[in-house]
Amino acid sequence: MEPTETLRPAKAEKSELLKQAKAYVTQLFEEKLPKQLVYHSLDHTVAVVKEARKLGEDSGLSAPDQETLLLAAWFHDTGYTEVYDGHEYRSMELAKAWLTQQQYAPERIALVQDLIRATHRNEAGETELHQLLMDADMSGMGREDFFANAELLRAEWETTLGKTYSSTEWAESQLDFLHSAKFHTDAAKSRYGEQFKANLKEQRDLLKKTEKKKKKKDEEENGTFAEPKRGIETMFRTMYSNHMKLSDMADKKANMMISLNAVLLSVIITYLGAKAGTKSGVLSPTIVNNPVLTIPIGLLLATALGSVVSAILCAQPDVTSFKWLKKSPQIATNRRVNLLFFGNFSKLSLDDFQSGMTELMGKKDALYTNMVTDIYYLGDVLTRKYRLLRISYTIFMVGLILTALSFGIALLYKM
Known part of the structure; x- marks a missing residue:
């Protein structure tokens, strides 16, 4: 038997060959297609085959051409199992290899390859079969599932090509x-024309809606200063309240140390001067008779004095200020100027203060800029307060320990 006689005629066993092609492509996709290809999947290929069959029927194709068209549809995306860009050319090779095994007619194999090539973005469809497969492959833009498939393609590009898009x-x-x-x-214009127009209109509307949402979001972000939101107001209110509470706590602790050390100083000074006479001079007879007690009493006196001075400095009013330059315009937007704090605006003339407040109420970010600046200055004052308060408590603690130790040593010395 001659080799040409063993080749499958174009019309012979058409349905069986297409079933075998379906089974082969399905198994190939299940085993080798990358999982991130959520658009160019088996479902897409099945949809293209379905649309190609209907377009071929509407165009009145002959049975051999219909079979060739459907075979090309089944194999047109098989190259994705090995390569992404330029997959069409790998699809041609896979189709040729499988069809050759099935003893399909060589001229028909070449035609299947030519149809698959036509689906590449840089190829032009010249024949009716080319255009039918191209229309079947792009039929999604004329179907109701266009937008759902578009999201699948978006996800595929992000995971495979690293292309990310905003809405x-x-x-x-x-x-x-x-x-x-x-x-x-x-045939394609008749089949998909109306839905294509509907999809185009819906896409325009979707773009307008998306742009409107983006504009609204931008306005909310940029307009947050002009139209304060509840969350931001709560944040500032909480921060102001916390700063005030911390400042009040520091002042109370400082006042406690002032009172305690003032009493201690009074007792020490009274004791040192008690029963002072002409023989003992200005000091208490106890100190004169026991000069070794001078050390612990002196330490206690130094401790009380150092602690009370630090506490007084902590409780002392501290007004932050700035050097105002007449050549510096735009008071409200100057980050170093806080028009909400008297320590700053008291340096200004009434006219400068009024113009600054007017600017503050008119600018988008001026109000919160000044509030942030005010909180910064409050934090600066709190830092100084708590540093001095820490020094006061440290002096008091260390001084008491040294006084107790020295007094113990003095007692041992006397014994």
Whole structure:
């Protein structure tokens, strides 16, 4: 038997060959197709085959051409199992290898390869079969599931190609795609024309809605200063309240140390001067008779004095200020100026203060800029207060320990 006689005729066992092609492609996709290809999946290939069959029937294709068209549809994306960009050319090789094993006619194998090549973005469809497969492959833009499939393609590009799009950017790209795309055959125009127009209109509306949402979001972000939100107001209210409480705590602790050390100083001075006479001079007879007690009493006196001085400095009013320069305009937006604090605005003339407050109420970010500056200055004052308070308590603690130790040593010395 001659080799040409063993080749499968175009019409012979058409349905069986297509079933075998379906089984082969299905198994190939299940085993080798990367999981991140959520758009160019088996479902997409099945949809293209379905649309190619209907377009071929509407165009009145002959049985051999219909079979060739469907075989090309089954194999047109098989190259994705090995390569992403330029997968069409790998699909041609896979189709040729499998069809050769099935003893399909060589001229028909070449035609299947030629049809698959036509689906590449840089190839032009010249024949009716080319255009039918191209229309079937792009039929999604004329179907109701266009937007759902578009999101799958977006996800696939992000995971496979690293291309990320904002909602607005994606809506713009899809609208550009619909504007530039077209169906080539009359069968496709008739089948998908109405839905294509509906999808185009819906995509325009979606872009407008997306741009409106983006604009609103930008206005909310940029307009937060002009129209304060509850969360931001709560944040500032909480911060002011916390600063005031901390300042009040520092003042109370400082006043406690002032009172305690003032009493201690009074007792020490009274004791040192008690029963002072002409023989003992200005000191108490106890000190004169026991000069070794001078050390612990002196330490206690120094402790009380150092602690009370630090506490007084802590409780002392501290007014932050700045050097105002007449050549510095835009008072309200100057980050170093706080018009909400008297220590700053008291340095200004009435006219400068009024103009600054007017600017403060008119600028978008001026109000919160001044509130942030005010909180910064409050924090600066609190830092100084608690540093001095810490010094006062440390002096008092260390001084008491040294006084007790020295007094114990003095007692041992006397014994």
